[in-house]
Amino acid sequence: MKRRAVITGMGVVSSLGRDLNAFWQGLIEGRSGIAPLDRFDPEGLRNINAGQVREFSFEPAAFGLADAPDIATQFLLMAAREALIRAAIAPSEERDPGFGASFATNFGGANSWERYVAGLLVGEVPAAAFEEFAFGRAAEHTCAAFGIGGPCALLSVACASGGAALGVACDMIRLGEAQVALAVGYDALAPTPLSGLSVLRTMTDEMIRPFSADRSGTLFGEGAGALVIEDLEHARERGARPLAEVLGWAENNNAYHVTAPDQGGAGMTRVLRDAIADANIDPRTVDYVNAHGTGTQPHDPAEVQAVKNVLGERAREIPMSSIKAATGHMMGAAGAAEAIATVMAVNEGIVPPTVNYREPDPECDLDHVPNVAREATVGRAISISAGIGGNNSCVVLGALD
Amino acid sequence: MADELRIAITGVGAVSGLGTGIEPIIEALRAGHEPPGDLLEADYAPEEFRESPKTYMDPACEHALAACWLAVRSAGLGWEGAAHSGFDSERMGASIGTAFGPLDSMLNMTGRVQQKGMRFGSPMIFTHTFINAPAALIAIEYDLQGPNMTHSLGDASGAAAIAYALTMMRAGRADLMLVGGCEALSDPLLAAVDETTDGLEARPTNGLLRTTHDLLGEGAAILVLETAAHAAARGAEPLAELTGAAMLAPCRGDAGERAVIAAGSDCARVIDAASACGHTFGASVALSAACCAALVAEAEEPLAAVSRDGSGAVVMERWRA
Numbered sequence: 001m002k003r004r005a006v007i008t009g010m011g012v013v014s015s016l017g018r019d020l021n022a023f024w025q026g027l028i029e030g031r032s033g034i035a036p037l038d039r040f041d042p043e044g045l046r047n048i049n050a051g052q053v054r055e056f057s058f059e060p061a062a063f064g065l066a067d068a069p070d071i072a073t074q075f076l077l078m079a080a081r082e083a084l085i086r087a088a089i090a091p092s093e094e095r096d097p098g099f100g101a102s103f104a105t106n107f108g109g110a111n112s113w114e115r116y117v118a119g120l121l122v123g124e125v126p127a128a129a130f131e132e133f134a135f136g137r138a139a140e141h142t143c144a145a146f147g148i149g150g151p152c153a154l155l156s157v158a159c160a161s162g163g164a165a166l167g168v169a170c171d172m173i174r175l176g177e178a179q180v181a182l183a184v185g186y187d188a189l190a191p192t193p194l195s196g197l198s199v200l201r202t203m204t205d206e207m208i209r210p211f212s213a214d215r216s217g218t219l220f221g222e223g224a225g226a227l228v229i230e231d232l233e234h235a236r237e238r239g240a241r242p243l244a245e246v247l248g249w250a251e252n253n254n255a256y257h258v259t260a261p262d263q264g265g266a267g268m269t270r271v272l273r274d275a276i277a278d279a280n281i282d283p284r285t286v287d288y289v290n291a292h293g294t295g296t297q298p299h300d301p302a303e304v305q306a307v308k309n310v311l312g313e314r315a316r317e318i319p320m321s322s323i324k325a326a327t328g329h330m331m332g333a334a335g336a337a338e339a340i341a342t343v344m345a346v347n348e349g350i351v352p353p354t355v356n357y358r359e360p361d362p363e364c365d366l367d368h369v370p371n372v373a374r375e376a377t378v379g380r381a382i383s384i385s386a387g388i389g390g391n392n393s394c395v396v397l398g399a400l401d
Numbered sequence: 402m403a404d405e406l407r408i409a410i411t412g413v414g415a416v417s418g419l420g421t422g423i424e425p426i427i428e429a430l431r432a433g434h435e436p437p438g439d440l441l442e443a444d445y446a447p448e449e450f451r452e453s454p455k456t457y458m459d460p461a462c463e464h465a466l467a468a469c470w471l472a473v474r475s476a477g478l479g480w481e482g483a484a485h486s487g488f489d490s491e492r493m494g495a496s497i498g499t500a501f502g503p504l505d506s507m508l509n510m511t512g513r514v515q516q517k518g519m520r521f522g523s524p525m526i527f528t529h530t531f532i533n534a535p536a537a538l539i540a541i542e543y544d545l546q547g548p549n550m551t552h553s554l555g556d557a558s559g560a561a562a563i564a565y566a567l568t569m570m571r572a573g574r575a576d577l578m579l580v581g582g583c584e585a586l587s588d589p590l591l592a593a594v595d596e597t598t599d600g601l602e603a604r605p606t607n608g609l610l611r612t613t614h615d616l617l618g619e620g621a622a623i624l625v626l627e628t629a630a631h632a633a634a635r636g637a638e639p640l641a642e643l644t645g646a647a648m649l650a651p652c653r654g655d656a657g658e659r660a661v662i663a664a665g666s667d668c669a670r671v672i673d674a675a676s677a678c679g680h681t682f683g684a685s686v687a688l689s690a691a692c693c694a695a696l697v698a699e700a701e702e703p704l705a706a707v708s709r710d711g712s713g714a715v716v717m718e719r720w721r722a
Binding site for chain 2: 042043044045095097100101106108113114116117118120121125127130131134135136139140143144148149150151152153154155156157158164168171175191192194195196197198199200250251252253254255256257258259267270274387388389390391
């Protein structure tokens with residue numbers, strides 16, 4: 001019989017708060033964690049506001065570390081720990097070969113890179129900062145902290161990363177390479193990426209308003225989303241309650257342009273179609289779409305078109321919301337945090353709203369759940385992500401039958 | 402193994418400090434002596450190895466695109482100018498490993514931001530600073546609309562990229578993928594290596610910067626992977642069969658063993674391109690794998706490429722029709 005990959009624990013660090021409860025409460029109350037950035041001086045950015053993680057503290061010793069790792073890795077470790085505690089999985093003293101991990105990020109140790117370059121510019125070489133920047137470092141720290149000794153991946157497909165991390169972990173389970181796999185998307189706000197996203201004008205100078213006619217760009221956030229993915233049989237044997245099943249996933253590339261979406265959302269259409277085919281479900285049984293919904297002028301209509309292309313008439317009957325105006329666009333963490341919001345929708349029967357929504361747009365004419373959360377029965381749902389470089393990813397989630 | 406699960410290697414391309422192509426690396430491996438010096442930089446004309454003109458390109462991306470250019474020709478794909486009628490773009494993809502990615506462009510961008518302010522970042526340079534830039538540019542260059550992934554796990558990055566592609570293709574998600582790794586000897590990398598090489602043996606981790614070879618190199622290697630059916634349909638003659646791969650958590654040193662077991666083999670001979678073209682970080686396993694593909698026809702046993710820390714490995718065999 002085919003192995004089934006289920007989610008048995010989740011953890012989130014976001015601008016809405018330091019754990020899953022704060023994240024979900026913030027979402028369903030329609031709050032936003034976006035506020036003036038104060039970890040570094042935002043002077044020169046189009047917008048001083050961001051979804052910064054606040055009141056965050058980190059104890060290196062709790063993870064077997066002598067020194068604090070890069071702040072993005074701190075978010076990763078804290079979210080992963082919460083997910084494992086919720087799944088009732090104790091860290092293994094020895095490296096467990098049945099315990100896999102799939103990590104995903106846009107910018108890795110971006111703040112350590114800033115420190116490294118600041119040193120180079122004054123003739124110093126802070127090599128330890130370079131090592132903390134190196135993408136593989138986060139995997140080293142996390143695998144050591146939790147005794148992960150099975151298959152491992154550290155992926156980067158820009159803002160489509162989080163969804164891909166979940167998909168790769170799902171495959172580790174379905175192929176029998178691991179019985180438990182941690183999937184984490186993580187990223188931290190840092191001056192260089194924010195400068196780039198500002199000068200590209202992906203960042204609005206006003207406010208993030210996904211699917212609203214007056215949208216003018218996105219605002220960025222940070223944090224981590226962690227999910228414990230587990231073989232259903234393994235979960236049942238140890239008495240763990242599955243929160244949802246990862247039914248399928250897909251990732252691809254538009255092969256069109258590094259920053260512009262392709263015509264009519266063709267790449268996103270294919271990634272949705274392929275994910276639904278991988279899940280082997282009828283698209284008419286999808287009850288909710290958790291959108292990438294960045295709030296940029298060209299992106300949102302392309303995504304709406306892709307959903308219409310694949311779900312057909314069903315697209316008009318179901319909610320399709322974006323949580324990005326609540327959390328800020330969490331970059332490499334976005335897909336993972338949004339998958340978590342989707343699992344919560346499945347479990348709680350509540351769909352999180354698209355906040356900051358003001359004006360209907362004829363090109364974004366689906367039910368975008370403006371500003372107020374809504375009760376809904378969600379048996380199956382999809383979560384979509386897309387990123388710079390033309391990468392797309394999509395995850396199909398469902399309630400356990 | 403059922404035919405639909407067999408994955409063929411139908412072409413390889415490489416650039417390294419020894420020049421363009423896999424041949425100079427194979428010659429140096431046969432000669433069995435390490436080149437003198439401590440840096441082996443890739444010195445070639447990157448603009449000659451592109452299907453279309455580019456206004457700006459980071460060296461890490463240049464290496465990746467040049468290796469692709471050579472690989473698609475080696476595979477006899479007839480994609481000159483990137484036109485590939487008769488192929489299904491949606492069934493083709495790319496999977497690339499790099500430990501550090503486009504660091505020259507990152508230094509350029511961060512230098513501007515730190516010295517002039519966040520208002521003065523360059524939008525054009527910024528889009529080339531993403532670690533997924535090499536894989537994304539390959540997708541655009543060759544219209545590869547299928548799976549597209551970037552992997553970064555230090556020296557094992559190339560093994561991660563190849564292992565991922567093997568999984569995706571065996572799952573039926575693609576018929577053809579360009580896979581491998583790239584790394585550039587950028588100034589920020591060299592500065593960090595110079596600063597850390599002393600005393601790194603004492604580090605408790607697998608040491609991202611630790612070098613066991615005195616010689617550092619750069620470059621890229623790309624393998625053309627095809628399903629057996631796809632290769633047969635176009636009359637391609639495979640160089641090798643990719644039979645197994647393993648990518649394990651850092652500090653696990655037994656990926657070679659795992660990959661051999663996954664390949665259904667008893668043992669494999671390890672080929673290490675580093676003794677010819679220097680240690681190339683995230684490109685190292687891909688360069689070794691390209692050498693395996695070039696050498697396996699004359700080998701009695703399976704050949705393996707293994708990352709320096711042992712956490713990633715790929716195994717291949719002679720193609721048997």
